[in-house]
Amino acid sequence: MNVPVRVVSAQRPRDVRFHQLHDADGARIQYRKVCSAEGEEVSPDHIVKGWPVGEGFVTVTDEELEALDPEATDAIEIQDFVDLSEIDPLYFEKAYWLVPDKGAGKAYRLLVEAMRKAGRVAIARVVMRGKEHLVAVRAVGDALAMETMLHADEVVPQADLELAEPAPPGPREVEMAGQLIDALTTTFDPGRYPDEHRARLLAYLEGKAEGREVVLPPKVQARRPADLADALQKSLEAARRRGSEEASA
Numbered sequence: 001m002n003v004p005v006r007v008v009s010a011q012r013p014r015d016v017r018f019h020q021l022h023d024a025d026g027a028r029i030q031y032r033k034v035c036s037a038e039g040e041e042v043s044p045d046h047i048v049k050g051w052p053v054g055e056g057f058v059t060v061t062d063e064e065l066e067a068l069d070p071e072a073t074d075a076i077e078i079q080d081f082v083d084l085s086e087i088d089p090l091y092f093e094k095a096y097w098l099v100p101d102k103g104a105g106k107a108y109r110l111l112v113e114a115m116r117k118a119g120r121v122a123i124a125r126v127v128m129r130g131k132e133h134l135v136a137v138r139a140v141g142d143a144l145a146m147e148t149m150l151h152a153d154e155v156v157p158q159a160d161l162e163l164a165e166p167a168p169p170g171p172r173e174v175e176m177a178g179q180l181i182d183a184l185t186t187t188f189d190p191g192r193y194p195d196e197h198r199a200r201l202l203a204y205l206e207g208k209a210e211g212r213e214v215v216l217p218p219k220v221q222a223r224r225p226a227d228l229a230d231a232l233q234k235s236l237e238a239a240r241r242r243g244s245e246e247a248s249a
Helices: 062-068 105-118 171-184 196-209 228-248
Strands: 005-009 049-053 056-060 077-082 092-100 121-128 131-140 143-149
Touching: 092 105, 105 131, 105 143, 171 228
Parallel strands: none
Antiparallel strands: 005 092, 049 056, 077 121, 092 143, 121 131, 131 143
């Protein structure tokens, strides 16, 4: 089965990005490529790619890299179908929408409905921008979503982590932690979690741009609780208050 589609990014980064400026005159700072040995600027014609080996480097040309690139193809080659619950979110990287190409609407709709009915996710390979990616394709509503994935050796295993081994929590602490989870459990709605830091930062920048006096919020020093059970009790009470306020709103 062949369904022509176009790949459209499903993410719209909205980070607040700054330019580097000279504080004396406000001019933008330029990026210069300087040789670390000679301290002189190097033209692009004399810059090569190097891969670290021991204390040195092995150099490669663009022609060598092009010869090793995966074969260019527009196909998303499905290899397996699996249950979404079997994929740990650690493996997901970047999301895209797949939209039907001209004349592919019926076949696209058929694939969406078949995948939705099966409740499966397709594991596939695709070449984008000269690089082969492992991807997961799944039905989301009336559309197909594609998410690039990390390979197995790109996820750090827990065996490599330095996990502390404190004394196990007591039964009362476990019970209170469960009550706290229950009190905060709700139906997932992404609109409930706006980027509050970005909103504060933009409001501050807009105020400065308009010449208004903007007061910075005071820094709150986080303190570690001395007693875990006491901290859980306070968190549980706060969660219950929040739930009551939302219910009465």
